[in-house]
Amino acid sequence: RRALNHELSKLFSDMWDMDVNRLVPGKDYTIDLQGKADVTQQGDSAVQDSAARHLFHNVNEERLKSIKTFATFISLLDNYETSTGMAEVVTPEEIVENNCFLDAVLATEVMKLAHEYLLKKKLAKPNLADFKYQLYDIWFQLYARKEGDRPDSCGFEHVFVGETRRGKQILGLHNWVQFYLQEKRNQIDYKGYVTQKNKTRPHKDDQVLSIQFSWKGSVKPIGSTFIGVSPEFEFALYTVIFLLAEERVTRETVKIEEYELQVVVCRHGHHIGTAYPVLLSNSSE
Numbered sequence: 001r002r003a004l005n006h007e008l009s010k011l012f013s014d015m016w017d018m019d020v021n022r023l024v025p026g027k028d029y030t031i032d033l034q035g036k037a038d039v040t041q042q043g044d045s046a047v048q049d050s051a052a053r054h055l056f057h058n059v060n061e062e063r064l065k066s067i068k069t070f071a072t073f074i075s076l077l078d079n080y081e082t083s084t085g086m087a088e089v090v091t092p093e094e095i096v097e098n099n100c101f102l103d104a105v106l107a108t109e110v111m112k113l114a115h116e117y118l119l120k121k122k123l124a125k126p127n128l129a130d131f132k133y134q135l136y137d138i139w140f141q142l143y144a145r146k147e148g149d150r151p152d153s154c155g156f157e158h159v160f161v162g163e164t165r166r167g168k169q170i171l172g173l174h175n176w177v178q179f180y181l182q183e184k185r186n187q188i189d190y191k192g193y194v195t196q197k198n199k200t201r202p203h204k205d206d207q208v209l210s211i212q213f214s215w216k217g218s219v220k221p222i223g224s225t226f227i228g229v230s231p232e233f234e235f236a237l238y239t240v241i242f243l244l245a246e247e248r249v250t251r252e253t254v255k256i257e258e259y260e261l262q263v264v265v266c267r268h269g270h271h272i273g274t275a276y277p278v279l280l281s282n283s284s285e
Contacts, residue, residue, distance in 0.1 A: 002251060002252075002253045002262070003253065004253050004254065004255060004260075005252050005253060005254055008240070008241070008252055008254050009254045009255045009256065011113070011114075011117055011240065012237055012254055012256045013255070013256050013257070014113060015110045015113055015114065015233060015236055015237065016233070016256050016257060018109045018110050018113060019110050019229060019230050019232070019233045020109070021067050021069055021070065021108070021230035021232065021233075022207075022228055022229050022230050022233065023059075023060070023063065023064075023228040023229075024228070025204065025205040025206075025207065025227070025228055026204070026205060028059070028060045028063055028228070029056065029057075029058060029059040029060060029180075029227075029228060030056075030057040030058050030204070031055055031056055031057060031204050031209075031227065032051075032053050032054065032055060032056075032057045032204070033051075033055070033192075033193050033201065033202060033204055034050060034051035034052070034053060034190075034192060034193075035050030035051055035192045035193075036050055036192055036193055036194070036195060036201065037050050037051075037191045037192030037193060037194050037211070037212035037222075038050065038191075038192075038212075039221075040212065040219060040221045047191055047212075047214065047219050048191070049189070049191050049192070050191060050192030051190050051191055051192045053190075054183050054184075054190060055179070055180075055183060055190040055211065055213075056179075056180045056183055056184075059180050064177070067230070068104040068107075069101070069104045069105055069108060069230055069231050069232050070177065070230065070231060071104075072097065072100045072101040072103075072104045073101055073160075073177065073231040074177065074181070075097050075100075075101075076094075076097055076098065076101055076156065076160075076161075077160070077161055077177075077178055077181065090142065098136065098140050098156075099132075099136075101231075102132050102135055102136060103132070104232075105135075105231065105232045105235055105236075106128055106131070106132060106135075108230070108232045110230065110232045110233050110236050111232050111235070111236050113236070114236035114237075114239060114240050115128075115131055117240060118239075118240065118243055121243075121244065123243040123244065124243065135235075135239065137270060137271070138155060138239065138242060138243075138270070138271055138272055139154065139155045139156045139235075139239075139271070139272060140154050140155070140156055141154060141270075141271055142154050143268055143269065143271055154271065155268070155271050155272025155273065155274075155275070156272075158272070158273065158274050159174055159175065159234075159238065159272065159274060159275050159276070160173075160174070160175040160178055160231075160234075161173065161175075161178055162178065162182075162215065173215065173223065174223060174224070174225050174274075174275070174276040174277075175225065175231075175234065176225050176226060176227045176228065176229075177231070179213070179225065182215060187215060187216065188213050188214070188215045189213060189214045189215075190211065190212075190213050191211075191212040191213055191214065191219070192211070192212055193209060193210065193211055193212075194210040194211060194212055194221075194222045195210070196210075196279075196280070196281075202282070206227070206259075206282060207226060207227045207228050207229060207257075207259070208224065208225070208226055208227065208259045208261060208277055208279045208282075209224070209225060209227055209279070210222055210223070210224045210278075210279050211223055211224075211225065223276075224276055224277050224278050224279055225276070225277070226277060237263065238263070238265055238272065238275035241263055241265045241275070242265050242267065242272055242275070245265060245267065248266060248267055249264070249265075249266045249267075250264070250265050250266075250267075251263070251264050252265075253280070258282055258283040259279060259281075259282055259283075260279075260280040260281045260282075260283070261277045261278060261279060261280060262277070262278040262280055263275070263276075263277050263278075264276055264277075264278060
């Protein structure tokens with residue numbers, strides 16, 4: 001296990017504390033963990049289902065719609081062709097929506113804190129308009145996932161929306177809002193929670209979970225995700241690690257609240273390839 005990054009743990013904990021838009025478990029939403037998922041491999045089609053019901057029992061959608069970052073975030077989720085290899089077409093309306101989302105995120109205390117930190121490290125432009133352009137490039141600039149393909153992907157699509165490869169593999173989809181909305185449309189089937197060896201079952205108030213699910217006919221054997229956090233929190237967290245990173249794949253071990261996490265960020269040139277949390281332990285156990 002890698003050494004804990006104390007500096008980032010402090011920054012991310014401050015961001016967590018400032019995240020006024022994070023939903024409160026049991027109040028703004030309720031999850032239903034049900035059974036423990038079976039061990040399965042990527043690409044398996046026949047998978048034991050340890051959860052007959054949805055993961056999200058309910059979510060206060062009125063609250064989501066009333067928060068600018070969530071509302072603008074949700075409007076971006078239907079802008080993508082999820083199959084890799086199919087060229088993405090970005091319409092002028094979508095560019096406007098991307099900008100509205102970035103404006104909403106940049107107005108939050110969470111993102112301001114991340115910006116200040118990046119300024120100290122000389123990794124961000126001081127002017128907000130320049131910083132926004134930098135964020136746009138990192139998250140929304142299209143690229144080809146595979147050599148020779150047409151531009152079919154971007155960091156935002158991969159991390160927050162999810163993609164499928166040849167209908168066999170789920171790529172990305174690490175966001176709880178997208179999970180909830182897809183589950184509501186019966187596109188996602190939650191199969192159960194996943195625990196590390198010798199770990200007790202998670203708690204319904206936990207805000208980082210490892211889960212197994214199928215989406216569009218493919219199974220994701222294990223996917224880790226924050227639950228209930230605001231879009232700006234995830235966006236800021238991954239942006240900071242991406243900009244600090246030298247390597248193609250960066251794994252930072254951090255402690256946020258009671259969660260010890262490894263946050264993984266992979267780069268695709270100047271853009272985010274993927275980013276997600278891996279739950280290592282939960283000290284409230």
